[in-house]
Structure formats: C-alpha cells, structure tokens
Amino acid sequence: MGIEVKGTLGLAQLLAAVAAALLLPIVTRVGPALLPPPEDAAAGDDEEEEEEESPANDVTPTPTPVTICWTRITCSLSDKHGHTVRFLLANVSGQAKPGSLLAIMGPSGSGKTTLLNVLAGQLSASPHLRLSGHLHINGRPVSTGGYKIAYVRQEDLFFSQLTVRETLSLASELQLPDTFSPENKQKYINDLLFKLGLVNCADSIVGDAKVRGISGGEKKRLSLACELIASPSVIFADEPTTGLDAFQAEKVMETLKQLAEDGHTVICTIHQPRSSVYAKFDDLILLSEGLMVYAGPAKEEPLSYFATLGYQCPDHVNPAEFLADLISIDYSSTEGVFSSRKRIDELIEVFATRVPINDCTSPVMKLNGADMGAKAGRKSVVKKRSGPQGWWRQFRLLLKRAWMQAFRDGPTNKVRARMSVASAVIFGSVFWRIGRSQTSIQDRMGLLQVAAINTAMAALTKTVGVFPKERAIVDRERAKGSYQLGPYLLSKLLAEIPVSASFPLLFGTILYPMSRLHPTITRFAKFCGIVTVESFAASAMGLTVGAMVPTTEAAMALGPSLMTVFIVFGGYYVNSDNTPVIFRWIPRVSLIRWAFQGLCINEFTGLEFEQKQSYDIQTGEQVLERLSFGGSRIKDTIVAQGRILMFWYWTTYLLLKKNRPKYQPLLLPPSAPTESPATNKLQEIRSENGVVF
Ligand SMILES: Nc1ncnc2c1ncn2[C@@H]1O[C@H](COP(=O)(O)OP(=O)(O)OP(=O)(O)O)[C@@H](O)[C@H]1O
DSSP states (O other): OOOOOTTOTTHHHHHHHHHHHHHHHHHHTOSSOOOOOHHHHTTOHHHHHSOOOOTTSOSSOOOOOOOEEEEEEEEEEEOTTSOEEEEEEEEEEEEEOTTOEEEEEOSTTSSHHHHHHHHHTOOBOOTTEEEEEEEEETTEEOSSOOSOEEEEOSSOOOOTTSBHHHHHHHHHHHHSOTTSOHHHHHHHHHHHHHHTTOSTTTTSBOOOSSSOOSOHHHHHHHHHHHHHTTOOSEEEEESTTTTOOHHHHHHHHHHHHHHHHTTOEEEEEESSOOHHHHTTOSEEEEEETTEEEEEEEOTHHHHHHHHHTTOOOOTTSOHHHHHHHHTSOOTTSHHHHHHHHHHHHHHHHHHHHHSOOOOTTSHHHHHHTOTTHHHHHHHTSOOSOOSOOOHHHHHHHHHHHHHHHHHHOHHHHHHHHHHHHHHHHHHHHHTTTOOSSSHHHHHHHHHHHHHHHHHHHHHHHHHHHHHHHHHHHHHHHHHTTOOOHHHHHHHHHHHHHHHHHHHHHHHHHHHHHHHTOSOOHHHHHHHHHHHHHHHHHHHHHHHHHHHHSSSHHHHHHHHHHHHHHHHHTSSSSSOGGGSOGGGTHHHHHOHHHHHHHHHHHHHHTTOBOOOOSTTSOOBHHHHHHHTTOTTOOHHHHHHHHHHHHHHHHHHHHHHHHHTOOOBOOOBOOSSOOOSSHHHHHHHHHHHSTTOOO
C-alpha cells in the first residue's frame, strides 16, 4: 500500500523513516510497552498471572456471579482552598446482585452517573473531588473497581463506516485471547448478534450524522454487544434509554433484563421510565441531591413503603412517574420549592433511620456470590489485556479498520474532492497562464504560497474535524487494553496515505496546467510530491491538536490559529533573513515555509524572465536569492517536512499516552459509621453556611 509519485523526492524514504520511528520502540523495547493499566499493575503478581476464565472453549460462557456491595460512599467537591462546597453523594449504601437488574433513579443532577462511575471504579479524577466509602465484591474489598465490567456510556461511539458485524468482529479480534479459534469467534459473534436482536441490521453500516446507518436503539445494543465480548460479570449502563423512542427504549431494557437473567449483575441509571420498563427492575435506588431516599426491591415495595409514610401512588399512575415526582424539587413556585424540599428531607431522614447499613463482609453477602464468590473476588481483578498478543497482529487489524473507515467514507471524500477541484479551478483562473514577464514573478510566488496554504489547511481541518471523536473511541478501547498506541498510529498513517494523497494530487493536476507553472513532467511530479508530503505533515499536526484538546470545537479553534502563525512565517510575508531573532525558530518548524521553499526551488530553478530594464530580474535563481532560498535543495525541504511530520506524530503519541483517563481513588471513610449516617450528613451539610446542596 502506498502512493507512487514518479520522481517525487524522497517520499518513500520519508514514509520508511516514519515507519522506522514508530517501530523503533518494539525493536529497542523502549516506549509503548504492553503494560497493563495502573489498576492492573497494582493488582499484585498473583492476580497478574492468573488468567480470567477464558471463553475459548465455551462459546457463550456463563458469567462469574458477582455481588457488589457499597457502604457510606461519599463524594464531595471542594473549592480551591480545600473547603467542601458541595456533596455529590453522601453516605450512599446498597448492593447489586447477580441475576438482578438494579435501577438507579432520581432527578437530573441527583448523582446517578456519579454513583455509577464510583461503582465501576471510573469516576474521573479531579483535585477538587474527595471520594470515600467501602466497595466490596463478593465480600472482599476493592478500592478502585478492578472486577471485570462492561460500561455502556450515554454516548455511543463507533467507526461509522463499518457494518455491525464488522464492528463486532474487530472488537472480538482485539479483545478475545488468541486461544479462541476463528470458528468459535464467528459463532460467538453470531450468538451476540442474535442475543441482542442485531441480526437484521448485521450487514448495515453503523453510520453517523452524514450517512444514515442503524437506529439509536440498535447503536445502544451494539454498544452492549461490544462490551459483552469480554464476557463481563457486571454491566453498567448510564441512561441506556436516553434519546430513544419508547419502542427502542423498551427493547434495550428488555436486553438488559435478559442479561441479568443470564446471571450478569446489571446496574443502570434511568430518568423516568415508562411503567413497562419499571416493571423489569428487580431492585431500585432512589437518589435525590446525592442522598438516598429509597434502596431495596423494586416493583410494589417502594410504593408500599412510601404509602406507609403517607404518600400513596394513585391508581393508573405510572409508578416511576409517581416516584420521580415524589423525590423532585418543584421549582414552579417558592412554596413549591419549600414544600417539596421539606418532603424530600423528611423522606431522606426516615429512610436513614429505618434502614440499617448493610454489612458487605457478612457471610450472607459472600454466599450471594455462590461457591465461586471468593474465587471471583480474587479472579475478578482481571488482566484487562486479553486482546491479540502480537504487535503486528494488532497493527494488521487496526490497519484493516482504518482502511475501511478512510476508503468507505464516501461523503467526506466527495466533499474533499470537490473542494480540491473547486480551489484548483479558482486559483487556476486567478493565476491563469502566468507568463515570463517581470510581474509574473510576484504571481508565481503568490500562487505557490496559496497552494501551500490551501493544501495544509484542507488536511488540517479534515483531521481536526474527525480525530477528537475517533480519539474518544480509541481511549475507550485502550482502557480495555485492546491494543497499544504504536500499531494504532502507524496503521492510521499508512491506511490514510492513498486516500489523503489523492486530494493534493487532484489539486496539483488541475492547477499546474491552468497556471502554466514550469512546464515539464518532472517539475509537475515534484510539485505534486511536495504538496502531498505537506498534506501529510498538516494531518499529523491536526492529530496533535486533536489529541491536545477535549472537543472537536476546541480543535477547530486551535488548529487554524496555530497554522496562521506558520503561514505568517511561511517565507512569503516575512523573509527569513529579516525575522526577529526570537522568532527565528518558527520558520524552521513551519510546514508552510518548507513547502513554499520546495515549490519555489522547483519552479524558479532554471527559469528565465523577459528583461526590459537592466535592473530587471533575469533568472529564477535571482528570485530564490531574494527569498533567501538560494543554495538549498528540494530534497532538504522534503526532509525538513518529514521531520515536522515525525515531530507531530511523536507529540500525538506522547499526548495520547499521557492523557489516558485517570480515576478518583476510593478512600476509607473518615470514621466509623454512625446509626443514621445520611441524617447526620444532611444536618451537617445543612448547618454549613454557604454550602450548596
Ligand atoms: N467532577 C465534577 N466536578 C464538579 N461537579 C460535578 C462533577 N461530577 C458531577 N458533578 C456534579 O454533580 C451533580 C451530579 O451529577 P451526575 O452526573 O451524577 O447527575 P445525574 O443524576 O446523573 O444527572 P443527569 O440525569 O442529568 O445525567 C451534578 O450537579 C454535576 O454537575
């Protein structure tokens, strides 16, 4: 795979250099090693050596029963002086059992997602957060999750051009151990497609905002399927029905219920489900402003419980709606706020005084995990790295995926092709058939600068528009230990070469003859080669920008601003000899400058101009001298661009490596539990002046 631009200087050498740079770590064993994530590393040698039960011979394995029990989970937010300003969760306790579906309900901002993240060991670390409490798995303490989980997040992220089956196949190749035979993998995928109701859309592409693909509900079930590949014991789903219509929401919840019946421990957050969805819950936790209003069996029990407190659910009312209204603050009027807050405070206090804190280490809790309890507690500290073991195997799989994504993305490629043709025609018309007069010198320089800017901007904006989203997928996959960064970045670079090279080539092929630049085939080929390499360097810079900032919007703002600096020092506006000393380094790292310099050398060398006055410029070499480009070669400019490309790739690599998600550690609670912790906490918080709660 690669491009062939005959006569293009050093392109093959450049690519070889990039490949060598990315491969170097394997050869020298420095850089991206197959290290397990920090929590794995902390797991200790015993657990490290112990393999999670492999589903290699059992195509649809039964999950290891896992009971999660948590007590006194408190998460507080502090200001920059370290003073607690808010409690996101206060003394929350509960348990989730294998074979049951636990729903965490509550109004918006009540702490549902925070609790789910804490239980999954995936609460994003922040210096302003403090997290404490006890979390036990089958009676054994776990500080930061560590058990084998699936986490289905609110946002479904996929490579849009892959079909459902391809997405699952690649996920299985990346996650399942090599001991799994291809036939078993195929059967495993087919079983998952069937189990999650994805058979009918198995060969449809996932799609995105540009190309319609599968429905929202199907995407959610595909997310679940991808998570289920590793055969997790616990499934967390954050608002799995949000954004779905009633039918799709029902189907997703049916799937979760089925998974619970299959022996998984399923925990989901949900806003206000319809009654048929509510009927599927086995257990329920009601949260209001981070405090527990109810925790226990679902269905009729919560209604009976609140009826004893004087809050009767009217006939023919959706129980979920009744409960949601009961624990929500009514902001419609001042009296409404006062009375609803009073009601919720009472409910919190009553629940805290009536219900004892569960003992997570009790023998009963251990028994919930059946015979395998203790074993699962130990074995559940899993080796996340169960994916393909070989670097080359990862590279091959990722190359295939990157190629399918780049090659099949018809709408994006069409837009890029149209933009290349349109800009080439516009610039070709403006600079139509440049002659050899003295004034043509300025035109040539202007055209070459415009060509360099246009090529770089097109590549940069395309990359920054796409990469932040792809990075989110890659972060998730890497968090599961599916692959390393080296094969990912190299596969991306190689897979995108043919598609990305075609646009600058198209641009050059139209512009060059229209403007009648130096009319030889070799010069034309070199022109195309220079802009193509520049396009790769600009894409690499786009990757760095995308890896640096959290969103596409931020990348879109930062990328072009950064490029503007490189344009100013691109060799046309400021002569490098006149650049102030403190800015001298900028032209050296400006890909626009090197592209412009290369294009100028290619164009002006050997060119003669019409001379009317004795002081007129006679040769192209004189022009190059005036631009301070005299004496340098095209080869040097290509090497410089290659170095810039490598620099941006390495920076991207380091940024992605450094920016892997960090999770908040779970600390032990400050003191022994009191009789009614939530009440105490509530009073403590209410009595603190200025504390928002
Ligand atoms: N890292 C954080 N820093 C500051 N505030 C936070 C942080 N994480 C959560 N919060 C705040 O904690 C509260 C609870 O957030 P959470 O996302 O858990 O609520 P939720 O019940 O899931 O809401 P929704 O249903 O709207 O998603 C919110 O007010 C949120 O702004």
